[in-house]
Amino acid sequence: MSRILSEKVESVEKLSRSIYKMTINSEYIVERAYPGQFVNIKCCDGINALLRRPISICNVDKEKKCIDIVFQVKGIGTEYLSKKTLGDKVDLIGPLGNPFTILKEVKNVAVVGGGIGVFPLLYLLSEIKAAKKSAFLGFRNKDFVVLKDEFEKNSDKLFISTDDGSEGSKGLITVPLEEQLKSSKFDIIYTCGPTPMIKKVVDIAKENEIKCQVSLEQRMGCGIGACLVCACKTKSDDGWKYSHVCKDGPVFWSNEVIFDD
Amino acid sequence: MSRILSEKVESVEKLSRSIYKMTINSEYIVERAYPGQFVNIKCCDGINALLRRPISICNVDKEKKCIDIVFQVKGIGTEYLSKKTLGDKVDLIGPLGNPFTILKEVKNVAVVGGGIGVFPLLYLLSEIKAAKKSAFLGFRNKDFVVLKDEFEKNSDKLFISTDDGSEGSKGLITVPLEEQLKSSKFDIIYTCGPTPMIKKVVDIAKENEIKCQVSLEQRMGCGIGACLVCACKTKSDDGWKYSHVCKDGPVFWSNEVIFDD
Amino acid sequence: MTDLSVDIKGMKFENPVIAASGTFGFGREFKDYTDLDMIGGISVKGLTLESRQGNKPPRIAETPAGILNSVGLQNPGVKGFIRDEIPFLRKHKTKIIVNIAGNTIEDYCEMAEILSDEDIDGIELNVSCPNVKKGCAAFGTTSEGISEITKKVRKYCKKPLIVKLTPNVTDIKEVAKAAEEEGADAISLINTILGMAIDIHKKRPVLANNMGGMSGPAVKPIAVRMVYEVAQSVNVPVIGMGGISNGDDAIEFMLAGASAIMVGTANFVNPAACVDVVNGIKNYMKIHDFKSVYDVIGKVKLY
Amino acid sequence: MTDLSVDIKGMKFENPVIAASGTFGFGREFKDYTDLDMIGGISVKGLTLESRQGNKPPRIAETPAGILNSVGLQNPGVKGFIRDEIPFLRKHKTKIIVNIAGNTIEDYCEMAEILSDEDIDGIELNVSCPNVKKGCAAFGTTSEGISEITKKVRKYCKKPLIVKLTPNVTDIKEVAKAAEEEGADAISLINTILGMAIDIHKKRPVLANNMGGMSGPAVKPIAVRMVYEVAQSVNVPVIGMGGISNGDDAIEFMLAGASAIMVGTANFVNPAACVDVVNGIKNYMKIHDFKSVYDVIGKVKLY
Numbered sequence A, B: 001m002s003r004i005l006s007e008k009v010e011s012v013e014k015l016s017r018s019i020y021k022m023t024i025n026s027e028y029i030v031e032r033a034y035p036g037q038f039v040n041i042k043c044c045d046g047i048n049a050l051l052r053r054p055i056s057i058c059n060v061d062k063e064k065k066c067i068d069i070v071f072q073v074k075g076i077g078t079e080y081l082s083k084k085t086l087g088d089k090v091d092l093i094g095p096l097g098n099p100f101t102i103l104k105e106v107k108n109v110a111v112v113g114g115g116i117g118v119f120p121l122l123y124l125l126s127e128i129k130a131a132k133k134s135a136f137l138g139f140r141n142k143d144f145v146v147l148k149d150e151f152e153k154n155s156d157k158l159f160i161s162t163d164d165g166s167e168g169s170k171g172l173i174t175v176p177l178e179e180q181l182k183s184s185k186f187d188i189i190y191t192c193g194p195t196p197m198i199k200k201v202v203d204i205a206k207e208n209e210i211k212c213q214v215s216l217e218q219r220m221g222c223g224i225g226a227c228l229v230c231a232c233k234t235k236s237d238d239g240w241k242y243s244h245v246c247k248d249g250p251v252f253w254s255n256e257v258i259f260d261d
Numbered sequence C, D: 001m002t003d004l005s006v007d008i009k010g011m012k013f014e015n016p017v018i019a020a021s022g023t024f025g026f027g028r029e030f031k032d033y034t035d036l037d038m039i040g041g042i043s044v045k046g047l048t049l050e051s052r053q054g055n056k057p058p059r060i061a062e063t064p065a066g067i068l069n070s071v072g073l074q075n076p077g078v079k080g081f082i083r084d085e086i087p088f089l090r091k092h093k094t095k096i097i098v099n100i101a102g103n104t105i106e107d108y109c110e111m112a113e114i115l116s117d118e119d120i121d122g123i124e125l126n127v128s129c130p131n132v133k134k135g136c137a138a139f140g141t142t143s144e145g146i147s148e149i150t151k152k153v154r155k156y157c158k159k160p161l162i163v164k165l166t167p168n169v170t171d172i173k174e175v176a177k178a179a180e181e182e183g184a185d186a187i188s189l190i191n192t193i194l195g196m197a198i199d200i201h202k203k204r205p206v207l208a209n210n211m212g213g214m215s216g217p218a219v220k221p222i223a224v225r226m227v228y229e230v231a232q233s234v235n236v237p238v239i240g241m242g243g244i245s246n247g248d249d250a251i252e253f254m255l256a257g258a259s260a261i262m263v264g265t266a267n268f269v270n271p272a273a274c275v276d277v278v279n280g281i282k283n284y285m286k287i288h289d290f291k292s293v294y295d296v297i298g299k300v301k302l303y
């Protein structure tokens, strides 16, 4: 019955100086995953990098029974993970969390991602079949732009920005988003990335009366709703409460979340 | 100047269910090593198996600039070490400690080893050129008997015993030693292994008025004489003192050591 | 047959492994990963009289072989627990221990009184939570504090009463004796050790609460020492915890004198940890041919 | 130019990295592995009035991300040190701190008096060694104990006087304040935390001394918290230690309020650890464009 999986690494590919794509063979996850969900990975055995690391599912290959995760090396956990190779096993649990809601009736969809927040959006785009899809992706600079081909394949329009203009437009990714909103209308916006970006996107969605879902990040302990460390403020009957990113999220409707912590 | 070495693993060979031979390329060590010395190895990076593990040098190949170490998997450190493969680096310091004294004038030499204590004796035998060499090796059972060919090659007479008689004679290795002493005379005995065995050998050597060197084991911190944890009782002017296995040993003359701790 | 059952003042655990408070939610979060029926007991997330939202995030920091947490007792309140959680837990063979914390001694007494009428197996007094401003930990750091609260709560508590100690004291033996004298049925320890981690690039603490409670493998030697000291000083059963991840760790605590053990942080790394610990204990007992856990409890022989 | 120098009551360290007492011998053991001239200071192995043999082996146990030791102050005595070790140490640019421990307050006073006439830079009072039966740790666990010993030793000590605190207390702030009031020039902390490890197959402690002092990465969050608490409570400089293995760890302690730091257990794993820490600090300061270590010391901003 165990849902603690020990799955085979199919490949690890370095996409840029610090970003890696890992393909993991996992029938279990492939059969259950939805866009926006994540896996919780033990990056090294023993007490090195003790806690599991949450990483979004970036792609699902139903035929090969594989999932892709894409991650940036930040600290010791992701560093260890990047050193795995073909044939190694990874110890992970998942899929975890609430996925994005894919609405049937919509015609125009936008996804807005920043940094490592772009990865779950690729899987989301690939699962949205009926609508026209615009992807807005912001990166620090050229070196961090990855998976461009895949995003191109899975969207109708692709906008890229970098902080320094070394690729795409220069500045915030919300600039091209607002630009587009002058001429086009989106039925829903999905966003994931740094909090300032998410806040801005939520404001834009609100102004334009567009439905919006956000995917949040928080430091985690268990990943399954037990330890209560991954708190985020959401609205409740008596004002606010702390919900939990791993179980109530990571995806929330933008009007549920309170961004003042 | 750094003497903290990062050396290449040339091969790892499983000799028995729990015993491994690792060949490490290290010009530095090859140029400085003597029989009885050890290296202190960081078996896993990070905080897993935090301390270095002391392992004796079992063989030196001057041409290939390689040393062999042979170790039994006991706990986490040796477990990690056993998983290294060709091309991996090992972080080690050495050669450390005081070597066996090879006396020029002797004609008949005996080495008496038990369990993992046999490994440094192989290197010792290979460096003793002028004398006739008898090797007495005791093991738990058949499964633990390793490197028999090498010991045969490097000795004139080889005696093996196992606790259960599954290979060689049954019982303590000191039995064939005493047996041999009835007919032959040794000028010096070198011994390494479990403390009860060492004590017995020391007693035999004393009775027979044979010079004797013992190689001791103790849990270590630094391996270089700084932390003072690897204490062993030795004789001193005012009765006894604590010497240190890593620096004053691991090899001592048997009449220096007090075995009552 | 190896018999793992253990009796702690009338609480008959099928095995000595209990999920530690705050690390196992209310059990249901783990039901997909492990068999709740196989765990001796579950100490539920620390409850307060009224529901609480807890501290600001981030609430967790990873440290070498450990973690710091500053959850700050987020919980649905004692009534929410009774309504929503007891029915689910009761469906399983595991014993229910209710961990309670309060701002005032009166809070504790009231909760003990309410819970005494419920279908639960024991009450664990958390007088040692380092993550809330008022009350709680303050009671746990002096013998006087412990005496007073144990004495008063004892009057209202009709269930077996476990007093959980904080390790943040000079002499754990004194505190344990104080709890025993005033009627504690068992002592559990250790709660978390106060710690701090700083993000050197932001030049700010990692936790929004600045400090937090440390747990996980790193604390094990401190916990084993304290369990040994307490087991030597009191006659009531001791429940040991702090860094237990596997059967061998559990045995270490039991040899030191723990009649039962709790598994905390390890549940985050391995959601099947509790049952793995049970199997590990079983395995050790088989190897050494011990028939009952009482052949292990307190059996360390000092030099 | 980044300036790493730091002045602690007249002790002018070229950089804030000091080898911790008991982990660096008398320096010479490390000379083949690292450049002693590049280390700010060396606190030598704890000395007693007469030479001591220390405790029975085994004296070390590995624990998760840490170690327990029970050396028990094996040392050549203060006179042996003066005769055999000062000449070698003085050949290097590093400052010499002499760590002393005694059975009685009189022992401490006598050692301080003897050492005050020697060519050394400071004296560190070890009132916190958990591994000896008499004296030492006993002084360190109460404010009264610390007050008394600091006051008396101060009279005999003409060198900068560092009082080293034990973490095995309920309130480290009180103990630190007591030391400051009676004339300590600096406070160093933490010494080891009392711990225990049991060999489950032998059913005996791993250490022949049964218990030992825990150090290494595992203790870091506890040490950082205590250093922060002490730095907030006293005006004299604080020297922080406990689990420092690299420059980032050192910065964490400095942000928490440490004017200098000590590297202990890490020297066993990496005999070049002290110099690696110096370089790590330098690197951090470059990245953040800090000119002096005083831009780092105590600069953590709490939430």
Ligand SMILES: Cc1cc2nc3c(=O)[nH]c(=O)nc-3n(C[C@H](O)[C@H](O)[C@H](O)COP(=O)(O)OP(=O)(O)OC[C@H]3O[C@@H](n4cnc5c(N)ncnc54)[C@H](O)[C@@H]3O)c2cc1C
Residues within 6 Å of the ligand: A038, A049, A051, A052, A053, A054, A055, A056, A057, A070, A071, A072, A073, A074, A075, A076, A077, A078, A079, A116, A119, A120, A216, A217, A218, A219, A220, A250, C061, C062
């Ligand atoms: C739901 C979710 C999905 C994520 N998906 C991705 C993804 O697809 N690709 C990707 O590159 N990253 C993703 N992240 C961020 C990723 O989890 C962190 O970068 C990673 O945990 C850092 O670990 P580390 O050991 O390298 O860093 P360290 O700084 O050494 O980690 C120390 C501790 O802090 C935690 N931590 C540090 N940064 C973060 C963070 N940003 N979010 C949560 N915890 C953190 C770690 O999990 C660990 O417990 C996701 C985070 C969440 C919460």
Ligand SMILES: Cc1cc2nc3c(=O)[nH]c(=O)nc-3n(C[C@H](O)[C@H](O)[C@H](O)COP(=O)(O)OP(=O)(O)OC[C@H]3O[C@@H](n4cnc5c(N)ncnc54)[C@H](O)[C@@H]3O)c2cc1C
Residues within 6 Å of the ligand: B038, B049, B051, B052, B053, B054, B055, B056, B057, B070, B071, B072, B073, B074, B075, B076, B077, B078, B079, B116, B119, B120, B216, B217, B218, B219, B220, B250, D061, D062
């Ligand atoms: C001078 C010397 C030479 C040695 N040579 C060899 C050799 O050639 N081949 C070999 O197989 N073994 C040798 N040993 C023993 C070897 O060091 C231990 O088996 C090994 O350290 C066990 O580590 P572990 O992590 O697997 O076990 P664990 O039990 O997990 O180790 C825990 C701690 O205890 C220490 N420890 C455990 N057992 C011993 C022991 N017997 N001696 C010293 N420290 C110990 C470890 O170093 C570590 O610090 C030697 C020991 C010494 C002192």
Ligand SMILES: Cc1cc2nc3c(=O)[nH]c(=O)nc-3n(C[C@H](O)[C@H](O)[C@H](O)COP(=O)(O)O)c2cc1C
Residues within 6 Å of the ligand: A221, A227, A229, C020, C021, C022, C023, C045, C046, C047, C069, C071, C073, C099, C126, C129, C164, C190, C191, C192, C214, C215, C216, C217, C219, C241, C242, C243, C244, C262, C263, C264, C265, C266
């Ligand atoms: C996230 C978290 C929350 C906790 N909450 C509580 C609690 O509510 N009540 C309590 O008594 N102990 C609480 N604890 C302490 C644990 O029950 C346990 O005493 C401690 O974690 C040591 O055990 P461990 O090292 O196995 O985790 C909590 C620990 C963690 C890690």
Ligand SMILES: Cc1cc2nc3c(=O)[nH]c(=O)nc-3n(C[C@H](O)[C@H](O)[C@H](O)COP(=O)(O)O)c2cc1C
Residues within 6 Å of the ligand: B221, B227, B229, D020, D021, D022, D023, D045, D046, D047, D069, D071, D073, D099, D126, D129, D164, D190, D191, D192, D214, D215, D216, D217, D219, D241, D242, D243, D244, D262, D263, D264, D265, D266
């Ligand atoms: C083997 C060993 C011996 C020690 N001896 C002494 C000592 O003689 N005097 C002293 O004040 N501290 C002694 N200590 C404590 C260290 O100086 C230091 O306070 C402690 O180890 C914490 O730092 P660390 O985690 O970097 O090791 C010793 C520590 C170890 C590990």
Ligand code: FES
Residues within 6 Å of the ligand: A219, A220, A221, A222, A223, A224, A225, A226, A227, A228, A229, A230, A244, A245, A246, A247
């Ligand atoms: S990480 Fe444990 S509740 Fe979310």
Ligand code: FES
Residues within 6 Å of the ligand: B219, B220, B221, B222, B223, B224, B225, B226, B227, B228, B229, B230, B244, B245, B246, B247
């Ligand atoms: S191991 Fe440190 S002195 Fe021998």
